Amino acid sequence: MADTSSAFINGKDISSGVTSPTGGDISEQIRSKVIEITSFQRTGKEPVSEESIEPAKLYEYFSPETGQFVVDAPLGLISKALGVSLQRLRDAVQEQDELEKENHIAMCWSNLFGLVQYLGNWPTFDEVLALLFAAFESHRSFQYDTADLVALQRVLEVVRRNPLPTESELLLIYDSLEAAKFDLNLALAHTDLTEATEDK
Amino acid sequence: MDAFLETTAIADLLFKDKGTSGRILEILSKYKVKYSSQYVRMEIKRGVLRHFVYLHNKAVECKKLSEVHACISTLSSTPQKNKLSTVLKAIEDFYANFEQRELRKLPVNSKPTEFQKSMLAAFLRTRIRRFWTAFEKQVDIIVDDTECYKRLHVLKPPTFDGKVFDNTFSNCDKFKPGICRLRDFCNDNENGLVDVHTNLSKTQKPDVETEKRLRAIKEVLRVKKRDILQRECWRMSDALMVLEAPANSEIINGNCKHYDALCNAVGKVSVCYRKPAAMAKSTA
Secondary structure, three states: OOOOOOOEEOOEEOOOOOOOOOOOOHHHHHHHHHHHHHHHHHHOOOOOOOOOOOHHHHOOEEEOOOOEEEOOOHHHHHHHHHHHHHHHHHHHHHOOOHHHHHHHHHHHHHHHHHHHHHOOOOHHHHHHHHHHHHHHHHOOOOOOOHHHHHHHHHHHHHHHHOOOOOHHHHHHHHHHHHHOOOOOOHHHOOOOOOOOOOOO | OEEEEOHHHHHHHHHOOHHHHHHHHHHHOOOOOEEEEHHHHHHHHHOHHHHHHHHHHHHHHOOOHHHHHHHHHOOOOHHHHHHHHHHHHHHHHHHHHHHHHHHHHOOHHHOOOOHHHHHHHHHHHHHHHHHHHHHHHHOOEEEOOOOOOOOOOOOOOOEEOOOOEEOOOOOHHHHOOOOOOHHHHHHHOHHHHHHHHHHHHOOOOOOHHHHHHHHHHHHHHHOOOOOOOHHHHHHOHHHHHHHHOOOOEEEEEOOHHHHHHHHHHHOOOEEEOOOOHHHHHHHO
């Protein structure tokens, strides 16, 4: 049976009559958020937590229309999509069946390709996509081994937590992919970068 | 035995595909200590990095990739034009293939209009940003016998202002005298320079680069008290790197045509990881 118990903010019952379509404990989730907020108001200190908040959670809000917590801010959506891809990679690592594993990987990439709709908004995010797509392209005709998948997982974890990575995070992403033998500079394979110029 | 990586070797190691960089790494694995020099860093800053920064900034400023092509075509130097066009085309084609194969499956409204332009800028941004620290990680020791851009005007990495890169590279002549100790270095290595000059003079049908190198060395040897100007310095660059490399090191290079002769002259070993152009054509 669905939970209909109440939670209050400034004396107003914000969850009365709201039931989760899935029967989930919505009021409990709201209450825990209220406790965090009031604790912050009372003490002036942020609630101590060992885990940092992911963007998808940070941008989440309660929608009375759907009766669920939703996210529609681009950074939250990016983080959420990366979470879905990440799960596919985890499934791929666990999978014994080769074709099933490939299916998880294909779905992971397909989901990542959808992120191009956010291209052109943040330089560092564009860099992540350029690196990931170069990694994909260079691995097109190879089987992914566990080391490749783990490296990709590490990268997606970094970006999921921060879709706009810092310079050092970008270098970490580059190094992780390169160490896993993704050929990130395949694009420049047939170019001569230091051929004689007229000033030599 | 130790290894010294010249400019092309470092550039290929950092910016080229696994086939090329893997060949260099395989060669390097046989050596104990790996060297390069500040002079090499200067050459990359004024060469590859300058091209990358130009293309990056154009990709950011222009609305379409066709405008970037148009900008390149207006440059006056043909070698520079060719180099920039080749790099631009390579990255453009790489992501064009990707777009055709993968993004066509996406709904129309989720496709960016200038996918390749964004990818070009992003691709170059990562490489430009990464170069300075990555260079230091490739080798154990960076020698600086010529003290290149060490005084008065220091060589700086390109700086990113959130949109474009600033890769200012001043002509060191305007800071002379006293910006480097190239004159002292050449005087200290006079015998080496004479040997290089003698050996290169024997070359039958020398190419333009060798001819310019010979003229520059001759001039440097002739007037020993004058500061060496940037033009002469750059024309002698390969010879300077061979002389700068520590005595027990072999020169890892991507141009055996030039380095074999230079190394022979001073009793060093040239190790080339690329096939000579003529051989490469015949095996292709």
